[in-house]
Amino acid sequence: MDILFFKVFRNTYLFKIIFDYVKNSRFGFTSLKKKEISVVLKDKRLLSQYYQSYIYNKSITNENSIKNEYHHILYFMIEDATTITNEMFKTLYCDNICYYENKTPRLMRWYFSFSDDVKIIQYLIEQHSLKIFTLSSIQDEAKYMTSLESYILFLSKNKIYNSKQSNQPISSSFNSISDPRINPLLIKFTSTRLEILNYLIDIYKKETNKPLDKEIELSYEVLLQSLEFDCEIEYYERLFKLCSNSLKTSELNIARLLGKLIKFGNLEMTQLYINEFSSRSCKHEDEIEKCIGFKPVETSIHGDGVLDLIFKSLKKSISVFIKLVKNNNIRYSQFKQINNFFYLNQLSIEDYIEVIDYCNKEEINKKLDKEDSIIIKIPNLNSLKFLIENKNSFTPTLTFNRDTLLLYTATKSMDFESFKYILEPKNHSHFFGNGVINLNSNHQIVKYSLDHLKKDNLLNIQGDIHFSDIFYTNCYCGDKDFVKYIIQKRIENSGRNVSPIQLSYRSLDRLCELGQTELAKLFIENETSLKIGISRDAINNAIRSGNLETVELLKNVEITKLGEKKVIQESSVKYIVQNYRNDIFDSLLDSSYSEILKDRINSMNIVIPENILKILK
Numbered sequence: 001m002d003i004l005f006f007k008v009f010r011n012t013y014l015f016k017i018i019f020d021y022v023k024n025s026r027f028g029f030t031s032l033k034k035k036e037i038s039v040v041l042k043d044k045r046l047l048s049q050y051y052q053s054y055i056y057n058k059s060i061t062n063e064n065s066i067k068n069e070y071h072h073i074l075y076f077m078i079e080d081a082t083t084i085t086n087e088m089f090k091t092l093y094c095d096n097i098c099y100y101e102n103k104t105p106r107l108m109r110w111y112f113s114f115s116d117d118v119k120i121i122q123y124l125i126e127q128h129s130l131k132i133f134t135l136s137s138i139q140d141e142a143k144y145m146t147s148l149e150s151y152i153l154f155l156s157k158n159k160i161y162n163s164k165q166s167n168q169p170i171s172s173s174f175n176s177i178s179d180p181r182i183n184p185l186l187i188k189f190t191s192t193r194l195e196i197l198n199y200l201i202d203i204y205k206k207e208t209n210k211p212l213d214k215e216i217e218l219s220y221e222v223l224l225q226s227l228e229f230d231c232e233i234e235y236y237e238r239l240f241k242l243c244s245n246s247l248k249t250s251e252l253n254i255a256r257l258l259g260k261l262i263k264f265g266n267l268e269m270t271q272l273y274i275n276e277f278s279s280r281s282c283k284h285e286d287e288i289e290k291c292i293g294f295k296p297v298e299t300s301i302h303g304d305g306v307l308d309l310i311f312k313s314l315k316k317s318i319s320v321f322i323k324l325v326k327n328n329n330i331r332y333s334q335f336k337q338i339n340n341f342f343y344l345n346q347l348s349i350e351d352y353i354e355v356i357d358y359c360n361k362e363e364i365n366k367k368l369d370k371e372d373s374i375i376i377k378i379p380n381l382n383s384l385k386f387l388i389e390n391k392n393s394f395t396p397t398l399t400f401n402r403d404t405l406l407l408y409t410a411t412k413s414m415d416f417e418s419f420k421y422i423l424e425p426k427n428h429s430h431f432f433g434n435g436v437i438n439l440n441s442n443h444q445i446v447k448y449s450l451d452h453l454k455k456d457n458l459l460n461i462q463g464d465i466h467f468s469d470i471f472y473t474n475c476y477c478g479d480k481d482f483v484k485y486i487i488q489k490r491i492e493n494s495g496r497n498v499s500p501i502q503l504s505y506r507s508l509d510r511l512c513e514l515g516q517t518e519l520a521k522l523f524i525e526n527e528t529s530l531k532i533g534i535s536r537d538a539i540n541n542a543i544r545s546g547n548l549e550t551v552e553l554l555k556n557v558e559i560t561k562l563g564e565k566k567v568i569q570e571s572s573v574k575y576i577v578q579n580y581r582n583d584i585f586d587s588l589l590d591s592s593y594s595e596i597l598k599d600r601i602n603s604m605n606i607v608i609p610e611n612i613l614k615i616l617k
Contacts, residue, residue: 148204149222152239155196156226194235220246220253227260233268240272255284258330259291262338265316267323274327285334292317292337314343315351322354332364341368341394348379349386356390366394375400377408381417388430402431402460410441411474419445425459434460439467440474443482450489450500468502475510476519483519487526494529505533505561512538512554515547524557533561539593543572548583555591568593568600577606 205212223243226236247253254277261270282288318338325332332339343352359366373396378384384400391398402422409419421427422435437453439446449465467486476482490501511520520538527534536559542550559566568588576585588597 146219148200148216149218151200152197152218152222153225155193155200156222156229156231156235156239158193192235193232194238197235197238216242217245218242220257223247224256224260227264227266227269233272236266236269237272240269240276244276251282251284252287254280254282255287256291258282258324259288262288262317262320262324263292263313265313265318265320267316267320270320270323274323274329277329279328281328282330285331288330289335289337315347318343318347318352318355322358325358332358332362339364339367340372341366342372344368344372344387344398345375345377346379347383349383360393368394368396370396373398376404377412378405378418379413380415381421384418384421400431402433402435405431406435407438410438410445414442414445414477416442416444416448420448423453423458423461425457428459431460434462436463437461437465439465440472442474442477443479443485446482447485464500466500466502469504469507469510470502472507473510475514475516476507478514478516478519480518480522483522487522487530491526491529503530503532505535505538507532509535509537509541512541512550513545515542515545515550517547517550517553520550521553524553527560534559535561536564536567540567540569540572543568543584543588544575546575546579546581546584548587551584551587555588555593566593566596568597570600570604573597573600573604574606 201216202212204210205216210216218239220243223236223239226239247257257273260266261273321330321335321338324330339355341352341355349356356366358364373394375384375387375398378387384405387398388400391400405422406419409415409422422431423437437449439449446467450467453465455461455465467489476486486501486503490499490503493499493501508520508523511523520542523530523532524534534557538557539551539554542554575581585597588594
């Protein structure tokens with residue numbers, strides 16, 4: 001058990017259970033209990049002490065925990081499936097074969113989905129026959145999947161094959177295994193997903209006494225669910241052939257496949273479908289749309305990042321949809337979701353121009369919901385110009401919100417050309433509402449706004465044009481020229497009662513937080529002219545950024561913000577200790593923060609690593 005536990009101790013989930021047990025037990029060393037888990041996990045000696053304390057406490061209290069221990073190791077074997085080695089797995093499995101034997105199906109399914117070591121899969125296949133495995137949680141309308149279909153689906157889910165490319169053509173030896181001693185799975189980095197699929201099929205044929213030269217048939221559900229994952233086209237082509245008979249048994253099956261092809265935007269598989277079914281038309285549009293689930297419901301509840309993912313997939317979906325429409329596989333007019341132009345606010349014109357052209361050619365009315373007809377953000381200037389020029393071809397007519405478009409182009413897309421176009425007086429009539437020039441943006445937009453725009457000449461623009469770092473969160477986009485421009489502009493306008501550049505200590509704080517040393521240096525060098533103050537947070541942000549260069553820059557800089565003095569915060573000390581940043585610690589000791597750092601450490605109830613403790617003593 002000692003060797004067994006030591007091998008799995010570095011797994012945080014498992015060790016947390018052991019850690020909590022020892023920490024809360026009545027017996028054991030007090031000094032050991034005071035050490036933080038992050039410290040113990042990185043020290044082999046402490047790991048060993050913790051394990052011994054754990055065993056000691058178990059023996060004193062006469063607790064029978066063997067079953068629980070095995071149970072937690074099982075969770076470790078599953079949780080760390082992506083990193084555990086073949087030798088470690090065999091050690092854990094073989095040493096406790098009596099307990100794990102009936103857990104093999106569970107391990108097998110998990111490692112088939114997540115392991116990057118195919119030897120483990122091979123090992124488990126050798127331990128048990130595939131015939132005993134079923135996956136009851138995956139089913140179609142008629143039946144449970146067979147064991148083979150279950151494992152093929154696990155194979156589809158496994159992402160480790162996605163980045164692997166075979167340098168050689170797939171060997172025919174995988175299609176029929178004549179020598180059971182030669183196994184392709186043992187070649188860890190040369191086996192492709194398709195080769196593994198062929199190997200599984202051969203194993204299945206032998207176990208079920210099926211002819212090796214006769215092709216098997218799979219349920220169409222295997223193909224449909226596999227389309228959710230990013231597999232190679234050769235793999236999909238093989239599955240398509242194995243599932244083709246099942247697909248042809250029902251028009252509903254075809255409809256579900258088309259729905260999946262559109263939903264996941266798989267152009268290559270769509271071409272395979274067209275090659276197989278030619279211009280066969282599917283009349284079950286309701287079933288297709290049910291599988292698509294296209295338009296995001298209540299998009300306001302999604303963050304921009306989630307919406308970006310949704311609409312990134314939508315680009316491919318539109319391409320597949322129009323390809324099937326042009327090939328007469330589906331009827332455009334029968335769809336209620338995808339032929340609704342709800343995506344004008346999200347996609348570039350290049351992504352849906354084929355749909356526009358098709359509608360124009362067939363004289364189909366381009367409809368969309370009223371809320372989607374209000375353009376509030378735009379990917380680029382070409383898309384904006386196209387929609388403005390063609391706004392009357394949509395029902396209802398498109399309108400353009402000046403306020404939201406200005407905000408989006410300045411602060412989100414930072415698209416200077418679109419920003420400039422919206423503000424030009426000649427384009428004023430295209431937009432409705434008032435706008436605000438928000439300069440939480442990039443160098444080009446800020447410079448253009450401050451140097452060329454005059455409030456008196458702008459139509460329907462509220463508020464002043466000024467730059468304030470109080471609300472500036474883009475941290476100068478890492479642009480050194482941008483910082484130089486802002487500093488110069490601030491100095492030039494220092495004599496004015498109301499300066500267009502409003503700076504504070506926050507600029508330096510945020511740059512230090514990101515470890516932007518060169519940009520932070522510019523503010524420090526110009527502090528005597530800027531007089532914006534240097535706060536105590538700057539050095540602490542630099543420490544927590546982990547950038548030693550930024551710490552070196554700040555460690556001897558005086559605090560000039562009114563009412564503040566030099567401080568090393570507890571969170572800064574914890575960062576140094578927990579991340580073993582001796583370099584930052586040594587740097588601070590050789591600075592005006594030396595005594596402040598020592599006092600802070602002594603006041604905190606934390607375990608100090610031995611190397612830092614020696615320096616303190």
